[in-house]
Amino acid sequence: MKNTNPFKQFIAKRFAFLHKSSFLAFVQKEFYHIFRDTRTMLILLGMPIIQIILFGFAITTEVKNSQIAIYDPSNDIATHQITDRIKTSQYFDLVKYIKNPAEINSVFKDGKVGLLIVYGEHFNENLMHTGKAQIQIIADATDPNIATTLIFYASSIINSYQLDMMKQLKIPYQIQPEVKLLYNPQMKGAFNFVPGVLGMILMLICAMMTSIAIVREKEMGTMEVLLVSPMKPILIIIAKTIPYFVISFVNLITVLLLSVFVLNIPVAGSLFWVIIVSLLFIFVSLSLGMLVSTLTNSQMTAMLVSGMVFMMPVMLLSGMIYPTENMPAPLQIVSNIIPAKWFIISIKNLMIKGLGISSVLREVTILSSMAVVLIAISLKKFKKRLE
Amino acid sequence: MKPSNITQMPAVIANNISKSYKDVMALKEISFSVDKGEIFGIIGPDGAGKTSLFRILTTLILANSGSASVDGFDVVKDYKEIRKRVGYMPGRFSLYQDLTVEENLSFFARVFKTSIEENYHLIKGIYQQIEPFKNRRAGDLSGGMKQKLALSCALIHKPSVLFLDEPTTGVDPVSRKEFWVMLKDLQKQGITILVSTPYMDEATLCDRIALIMNGEILKIDTPQNMVNQFDKTLLGVQSKDMQRLLTDLRLYPQVQSCFAFGDIHHVTLNNVDWSKDDLTKYLTEKAHEDIIINPIKAGIEDCFMDLGISNPSQTN
Numbered sequence: 001m002k003n004t005n006p007f008k009q010f011i012a013k014r015f016a017f018l019h020k021s022s023f024l025a026f027v028q029k030e031f032y033h034i035f036r037d038t039r040t041m042l043i044l045l046g047m048p049i050i051q052i053i054l055f056g057f058a059i060t061t062e063v064k065n066s067q068i069a070i071y072d073p074s075n076d077i078a079t080h081q082i083t084d085r086i087k088t089s090q091y092f093d094l095v096k097y098i099k100n101p102a103e104i105n106s107v108f109k110d111g112k113v114g115l116l117i118v119y120g121e122h123f124n125e126n127l128m129h130t131g132k133a134q135i136q137i138i139a140d141a142t143d144p145n146i147a148t149t150l151i152f153y154a155s156s157i158i159n160s161y162q163l164d165m166m167k168q169l170k171i172p173y174q175i176q177p178e179v180k181l182l183y184n185p186q187m188k189g190a191f192n193f194v195p196g197v198l199g200m201i202l203m204l205i206c207a208m209m210t211s212i213a214i215v216r217e218k219e220m221g222t223m224e225v226l227l228v229s230p231m232k233p234i235l236i237i238i239a240k241t242i243p244y245f246v247i248s249f250v251n252l253i254t255v256l257l258l259s260v261f262v263l264n265i266p267v268a269g270s271l272f273w274v275i276i277v278s279l280l281f282i283f284v285s286l287s288l289g290m291l292v293s294t295l296t297n298s299q300m301t302a303m304l305v306s307g308m309v310f311m312m313p314v315m316l317l318s319g320m321i322y323p324t325e326n327m328p329a330p331l332q333i334v335s336n337i338i339p340a341k342w343f344i345i346s347i348k349n350l351m352i353k354g355l356g357i358s359s360v361l362r363e364v365t366i367l368s369s370m371a372v373v374l375i376a377i378s379l380k381k382f383k384k385r386l387e
Numbered sequence: 388m389k390p391s392n393i394t395q396m397p398a399v400i401a402n403n404i405s406k407s408y409k410d411v412m413a414l415k416e417i418s419f420s421v422d423k424g425e426i427f428g429i430i431g432p433d434g435a436g437k438t439s440l441f442r443i444l445t446t447l448i449l450a451n452s453g454s455a456s457v458d459g460f461d462v463v464k465d466y467k468e469i470r471k472r473v474g475y476m477p478g479r480f481s482l483y484q485d486l487t488v489e490e491n492l493s494f495f496a497r498v499f500k501t502s503i504e505e506n507y508h509l510i511k512g513i514y515q516q517i518e519p520f521k522n523r524r525a526g527d528l529s530g531g532m533k534q535k536l537a538l539s540c541a542l543i544h545k546p547s548v549l550f551l552d553e554p555t556t557g558v559d560p561v562s563r564k565e566f567w568v569m570l571k572d573l574q575k576q577g578i579t580i581l582v583s584t585p586y587m588d589e590a591t592l593c594d595r596i597a598l599i600m601n602g603e604i605l606k607i608d609t610p611q612n613m614v615n616q617f618d619k620t621l622l623g624v625q626s627k628d629m630q631r632l633l634t635d636l637r638l639y640p641q642v643q644s645c646f647a648f649g650d651i652h653h654v655t656l657n658n659v660d661w662s663k664d665d666l667t668k669y670l671t672e673k674a675h676e677d678i679i680i681n682p683i684k685a686g687i688e689d690c691f692m693d694l695g696i697s698n699p700s701q702t703n
Contacts, residue, residue, distance in 0.1 A: 021497070022497050022498045022499070022500055025494055025498060028494075029490070032483075032485065032486055033485060033486075036485045037485070220479075220481065220483075220484075221477050221479045221481040222482070224447060224475070224477045224481060225475060225476075225481045225495075225540075225541075226498070227446075228473060229470055229495075229499055230467075230471045230498075230500065231498050384466075385446065385447055385448055386442060386447040386448050
């Protein structure tokens with residue numbers, strides 16, 4: 001092997017020490033494995049893009065310009081005022097005034113109208129004299145999420161009207177709950193899922209792919225040969241995690257860029273801390289992957305373990321899809337051991353609420369201790385022999 | 388080829404090694420030693436314990452009892468030293484299928500902190516045959532070429548002891564022959580070779596062999612001595628209906644054992660005073676045609692079969 005190019009010769013000489021390093025040889029080999037499996041690589045790098053776009057545009061819980069209808073038998077000043085408020089809200093498009101109660105059922109039939117507001121008879125009169133008036137909100141609950149959101153919007157509008165009324169009437173002691181949407185006033189769904197998707201992707205790549213890659217060496221029998229070499233067994237494992245660390249980092253950057261430039265979610269807080277906390281989470285996931293690889297002996301088991309024990313809880317219990325606060329107490333306790341939960345809380349605080357690192361000290365501490373414990377266990381469990 | 392210096396320490400020593408997996412005894416009190424520069428064959432059928440023995444010697448698993456040393460280093464205490472100086476080729480050729488021939492070799496060279504250039508002379512004879520395909524992925528190689536590449540990878544760091552676990556299983560006969568020529572060349576370079584194989588014909592190519600069965604060593608000797616020590620009468624018998632002949636021969640009172648060896652049945656007699664005519668008469672009565680009976684010289688496989696039968700732990 002002769003290089004005639006003097007520049008190449010110079011490089012070869014300069015970096016000869018790199019060529020001598022068995023650790024780097026290992027990392028290089030690992031990258032070959034990943035780059036030559038084009039399909040897996042496309043999935044690894046393309047998944048965050050597709051997920052962000054899917055969650056951002058296709059699967060949205062955000063409600064805007066929803067078509068509503070109104071049945072107003074009273075037709076007085078109070079109902080007009082409420083209707084005006086609803087009409088001017090950006091959430092609703094008033095498309096129909098119903099003249100006749102018989103139409104109430106048929107108005108939903110074509111599936112376009114999502115909400116119907118029915119005022120009671122003599123609305124203003126009742127309100128003035130008895131202090132009570134009837135209003136009914138009927139929603140198309142085919143999609144319960146949208147229905148809940150619409151009802152919530154409509155109720156807030158009615159509540160705010162009520163509040164203004166009370167101020168005018170000077171009723172002395174009246175407490176009215178005020179609903180205000182903080183941080184995400186438009187209730188954009190994307191705000192919620194970006195940290196969730198990030199958590200899921202990082203967990204998938206770090207824990208699942210790493211454990212599969214390590215177990216593959218065991219299954220193929222190459223681990224046997226590698227162990228009978230001067231290379232420290234633990235370095236074999238660390239070398240295997242490095243490419244997945246790099247890919248995770250690339251995905252982290254992709255997700256951040258997509259959320260800023262495609263979904264228009266600004267990084268409200270410090271980008272530096274967002275990245276640091278993500279790196280911490282990557283470490284936790286990598287050590288989970290290492291742990292799985294020391295406990296399993298076939299790629300299939302490794303995949304099932306990481307799929308069932310890591311991915312499912314991340315999706316269901318981390319608060320990514322369902323808020324943990326709504327869960328029964330035992331599940332809330334279980335959700336505490338899921339690293340993604342703490343990661344998602346931190347990223348929400350740092351990235352969306354724009355709070356400082358001091359607001360997530362608890363989460364960062366929990367994640368760090370998880371990393372330490374997991375690495376300690378996997379080092380302890382790691383075998384320098386085959387069994 | 389015997390080592391020139393007899394006072395040298397043996398390259399491999401095994402002392403009463405036992406190994407069990409749950410309730411299965413894989414190795415029972417195995418002891419042997421291999422001299423420096425020797426080709427030592429471990430011959431036995433599948434499941435005899437060959438791989439377990441190799442894994443204990445290459446520090447991959449721990450024995451339940453007994454001790455062993457390789458190159459003077461203890462397999463438990465000094466496992467790091469052993470891992471630096473032995474070459475190991477496991478039963479399945481452990482190569483990276485998605486890496487090219489050259490990348491595989493270069494990777495293993497670098498793992499052992501050396502380079503292809505540095506030790507090219509060691510593998511030259513073997514590697515030259517696959518060098519034209521150096522940019523081909525290992526997964527696309529034929530069985531024989533894979534085996535050559537695996538051997539090159541195991542040799543690239545100039546090991547003092549080479550462990551080859553069934554290197555010729557699943558390899559065509561021509562490549563098998565070439566492989567043994569290569570082993571003889573390596574031996575000339577002073578490398579001690581431990582090789583296991585289920586093929587009896589390869590046993591004669593070793594300096595010394597250990598016959599192993601059900602985790603026990605039946606006998607250790609040179610192939611020549613082993614054959615010479617076979618003291619029973621051995622016959623090669625053929626007839627038109629070989630399948631029925633096997634059953635009929637086993638029923639003959641003087642027959643101790645009878646095994647099919649390709650197109651001929653090897654018959655061991657428990658009585659020295661046998662008569663060819665009696666046997667011919669017996670077989671003719673059983674309606675066999677074209678009967679050929681010849682006394683033959685025992686091979687390693689005959690010794691193996693014979694030892695296997697006289698071994699009390701061998702129940703069938």
